[in-house]
Every structure is written in structure tokens, then in C-alpha cells.
Amino acid sequence: MSTVSVTGGSRRARPLLSMRARTLLTGYAYLVPAALCLLATVVVPIAKAIQMSLYNDVLFKPQDYRFIGLANYMRLAQDPVFWLTLWNSFVWVFGSVVLQFVAGFAAALLLHQAFTGRAVVRTVVLLPWIIPGVVVGLIWEWLYQPNYGVINDLLINAGWLHDRVAWLSNPDLAMAAVVFTNVWRGIPFFAIMLLAGLQAVPEELYEAARIDGAGVLDRFWHVTLPLMRPIIVVATATRIIWTFNYADLIFVMTSGGPANATQITSTYTLLQAYSNLDFGYAAALSVVLLLVMLAFTAAYLRVTKGVEETG
């Protein structure tokens, strides 16, 4: 490589940079746009958010703008609504992800079977996942509508309900109602991921298990599940993080109400930034949100490492 070829090589001057260096430089050049994007839209804003959280920064009180150290965080620790939102976030994430997983797994098993019209059914089943969050929220607001909503009407006609229920304005029901909506939206995600996992299980293993006399359930427990563990872990963790951060749906449907019954930490942050225009406090909240997620991600990475080693 480094020696110039014997025939006619002397005509070409030796390049200024070695091949290796040029390759490496090209590589870095290709990375520049992505790095700039990240820097301008993620790295700098996060640094800025951390800085903002240390200031008293209320938009309509510019005269009070000053450095206050950790005062926003102290206020947060004493804010009962903040602790309520953490609990609500837990209910929201746990309820959504568990139900999405179970229903999504069932959907994946169904879609894995060979039947006519599978492509059509698959598209239909995946639809709720790709439409905008606002659209999901509005559709379900209309379905839940107390007087003209179809859900009340169906339940009353079926005899399961006596009076019309105001699903989204009843503090005892609102959380269940938004979680159910989120489940509708999230089933396709698990269905896609787990379907891919199912398709990656070699058919021979099922054959071997069948010959050994394993029934349907045995095969599911001892062949399907163990082989799918990595993808189950990845899909669930991704979904937990995503659901924890997700604010659109609740923001559209209830804005965290009634009486903070559906207020999760991310919508509470939004509320502080939007309605109260208290950017300092909102920034402190979002930094806490970030820390919770980082802790979870670190734990998740350790677990997946374990999965890779054993699997």
C-alpha cells in the first residue's frame, strides 16, 4: 500500500495524507452535520435547561430574574403536587406498559399465523400507532363524551351501565380512561416488536419440541419465551421510557385534570412552563425528570448486558 507501485508509479506524486488518514477524515466529515444538529438542538438546550433551573425565571416578572441556586429544587421537594405527579406517572407508565405488553403479545401471536388477508389486517392493527397524539386524544375524547359519546351508549345498551358517566371529568375514572386510550395507541408498538421476535425463532426448534411431545403451551413457555427475552426487554424498556416522557395525550385530553388526577410529571412540567410561565421551576422539574430517566437507563443497560451474556 505505502510503496508506490513499480509500473508508472513515479508519475503520481505521493498523496499528502496517507490513505488511512484520508479515510478517517472522510468519516469525520460525514459526522459533522449530525454532530452539529445534536449540539444545537440537544446539547446546548440541556445545558441551558440546567442553567435555567438555578434561576428565578418567571416570564412576566423580569425584574425578579436572578440566580437563586438550588431554591427551585427545594421548592420542588416541598411541593405536594410534584410528589403526586410522580405517583401518577408510576400508575400511568405501569398501567399502560403492562396492558400494552399483554395485548400486544396476543396481537403478535395472532398476526404471526398464516391466514388470507394478513397484510390488510396488519396495516389496520398498526394504524393507531402512527397517527398523531392529538388525533388519538381527540378521537377518544369524542368516544368518551358523556352525552353523545358512543362508549356510554354501548355500555348502557348492553346493560352494564345505568347512568351516563363523565369519564374524563370524574377524578376516580379519568386516569383509567387516559391509560386505556394510551393502551389502544401502544398495542401496535409491542405487536411489531414481538412479531419480529417471533419471526426470528427458528421453525426447527418448534418441530423438535413437537417431536418430544411438547404441547402448545409447553412450546410457548419453553421455546418462544426464552428465545424472545432480549427483544422483550428492549421493547419494554423503550416503552417505559417513552411513556414516562410522553405528555401529548394527557395534555390534549385532560390537561392533567380533574384536580390533578391525571397530572403526570411531564404534563406538570408543561403546565409550569405554559400556564404559569415559570421557566425556572419548569426547568428544575425537567432536570429531575431527566435524572429519573438516566437512572432507569443505567439500570436498563446493565440488565440488557446481562441478557446478552446469558442469551
Next chain:
Amino acid sequence: MRRRRISASFAERLLGGPVLWAGLALLSAFAFGPFVWMLLTSLKNRQELYATPLQYLPRQYTFENYIEAWTSPITPFSRFFLNSLWVCSVTMVATTVVSVLAGYAIARFRFAGRDALLLIFLATQMFPSVLLIAPLLAQWRSLGLIDTYQALIYSNFTFTVPFTVWMMVGYFSSIPRELEESAMIDGCSQFGSLCRVVLPLAAPGIAATAIFAFVVSWSELLFAISFTTQTDMRTLSAGLLYMVGQYEVQWGQLSAGVIMSTVPVAILFTFLQRHLIHGLTAGAVKG
């Protein structure tokens, strides 16, 4: 022993037949039912919409909701639609260029900090978008970009680029390196072999990446309502929310708006479903 085998095959027949069909019917109805209800709502006139008892099927199909939503001067849905189309298209093209280059570099070149960079891209996807709203708002305001398309497009990069880079790394890694090497031996430059050999092979992956960027930007809400103040600058998501905020909720127009916002992404998705699914799960299945 024999009995056990019989019962197993019976269970299999049950699962393969009635259970499968019942499950599929239930699943499809649950997934698609709400859309059907929205479509029916959008085709009803005002009396039928608010009739008691509830009227399921419209007696007279009418498109007046669509026409009103599209041409309304107070909530100009056509304007929202075009805004979204422009913002998402530019986001899509820019994201694709950026992530093809970065994905190729990460997949092909061994350089210091490669793993760290990949991890940063992964971690970025886990950041709550509410974290970015206040600082980005301050940033766009100081640059005078409030109520511009640029602010929305740049902001969309925060969630499109990290994910699409990962998708592209997966695609490029699956293309054998020898192909480029032989192209380079035949006289192609590094960039030439990328354009002539790798890109054509990765075309399905690139298409999936582009569609993904388009679809997620189409859904974006929080940035759109934070960085725009004028009605004329609202995107679809922000515009739909704005329609709710105006006087009493016009469910007829709103349902028409919902259907019109769903159709474009549904069509895109149908065309590229297979590739998109492949791209989304490529990393996960391997990992």
C-alpha cells in the same frame, strides 16, 4: 401418552381455527372501530351529530364538515395542512441526508469515540421533550425565529436525527463491506462508492428512514404550540388543538380534521410498512 397427544392436537385445532378468527376480529375491531366512528361522525350533519338517542349511521351523508373545516377563516385547516406538509417534508429531506452520512460513517469507520457517540444518540432518544421546550424557546426567541418554519424544522431534528442515525447504522452494517472495496479497487473514490454501490443497496432502508422522519414530525405537538403564536403558522397537530380551544367544540369539523390528518400518514405507512417495521426492529432483534 396417547390421550395427551390427542388433547394437544385438539388444542391446536382450536387455537388455529375459532380462537384465531375470534381474536383477529376482536383485534381489528378494537384498532379500527374508533376510526370508523370518527368517519361516521364527520359525515353527519349537526342534527344527527347531537341526536338523542344516538344515531349510529348518518341518514344523509354530507361533506359539509370537510368543506367547512377546509375553508374556515377562523381555523384555517387548509393552512394548517400546508404548514405541516412543508415542515415535515423539509425535516424529512434534511434528516435523511444527515443520518445517511452519519450512519455510514459510524457503520464503516473505526474512530475514537465511536461507541460513545452511538450511546449519545441512543441516550438522546430518552430525553423528555418537555426538557427542551423552555431552553429552545429562549434560543429561538433570541434568534428571532419564533413563528418561522425554521424553528419548527430545527426543533424536529431533536427527535428525528438520533433515531434515524441508529436505523441507518443498522442498514449499512448489513451491507457487505467487500462490495465497496471492490468498487474502490475498480477506481471509485470513497464518496463515489457510497453513491454508486451503497446507496442503491440501502435504498429501502433510506426510504423507511425518510418516512419515519415524516411521520414522527407529522405528530409533533409540543414544539409546534410553543414556537408559534400566529394562527397562520400552526401545524396540523397544533391547529387541531387550536380548533378545540375556539368557542364550543365543533365535533363535526373536528372529526373531519381528524380524518384528513390521518389519511396522509396512513397511506405512507401502508406503502412502506414492511421496510419501516424492518428498520424499527433491526437493531432490537439483533441486540
